Amino acid sequence: MTKAAATETDDLLALERQVCFALAVASRNVIALYRPLLEPMGLTHPQYLAMLALWERSPLRVNELSHLLQLDPGTLSPLLKRLEAGGLVRRERAAHDERALAVSLTDAGRALRREAEKIPPAVVAKLGMPLAKLQELHAALTEVIAATRTPAR
Numbered sequence: 001m002t003k004a005a006a007t008e009t010d011d012l013l014a015l016e017r018q019v020c021f022a023l024a025v026a027s028r029n030v031i032a033l034y035r036p037l038l039e040p041m042g043l044t045h046p047q048y049l050a051m052l053a054l055w056e057r058s059p060l061r062v063n064e065l066s067h068l069l070q071l072d073p074g075t076l077s078p079l080l081k082r083l084e085a086g087g088l089v090r091r092e093r094a095a096h097d098e099r100a101l102a103v104s105l106t107d108a109g110r111a112l113r114r115e116a117e118k119i120p121p122a123v124v125a126k127l128g129m130p131l132a133k134l135q136e137l138h139a140a141l142t143e144v145i146a147a148t149r150t151p152a153r
Contacts, residue, residue: 023144033126037119041112042086046071046079048116054089055113059104062091088112 015021031045038048046069053068054060062080066073080103083089088109091101124131 019144030123030127033123034119037122041115044079047083048119050076050079050083051088051109051112051116054103054105054109055116059102062101062103065103083109 011017034045034048038045041048043051049069050065053065060068062073062076065080066076069076071079080089080091084091087106090104090106092104093099093101095102124134127134
């Protein structure tokens with residue numbers, strides 16, 4: 001191994017060795033794969049994530065949805081307003097707590113789920129990776145997320 005190659009592999013600040021760089025590039029690239037699939041549905045990727053949560057459990061209070069999506073309410077609010085303007089969700093005061101805002105799917109929002117069911121297999125096909133490998137990646141990323149929430153020792 002040449003001295004330059006040895007130095008490059010030992011450099012803790014080498015761009016290619018940075019987890020943050022790999023995650024940032026992978027995130028941008030994967031989200032870009034979703035864009036052409038979501039555009040015909042009239043959704044952005046963050047809106048798609050909100051709809052996924054609502055398809056799973058609707059209605060949800062805004063603070064519950066905020067927690068599930070790991071978005072602050074200030075970021076979530078305009079996103080929900082756009083989904084409501086598009087006729088996919090309804091925001092109204094929660095029946096059991098007038099202070100809380102609840103988000104529920106409209107008929108159009110529920111119907112959009114059928115179209116959305118085509119997205120995961122299309123993304124897997126575009127990635128061209130075995131499903132088992134993607135499941136391993138998901139598990140590893142879930143561990144990274146948990147590690148970022150655990151106080152440093």
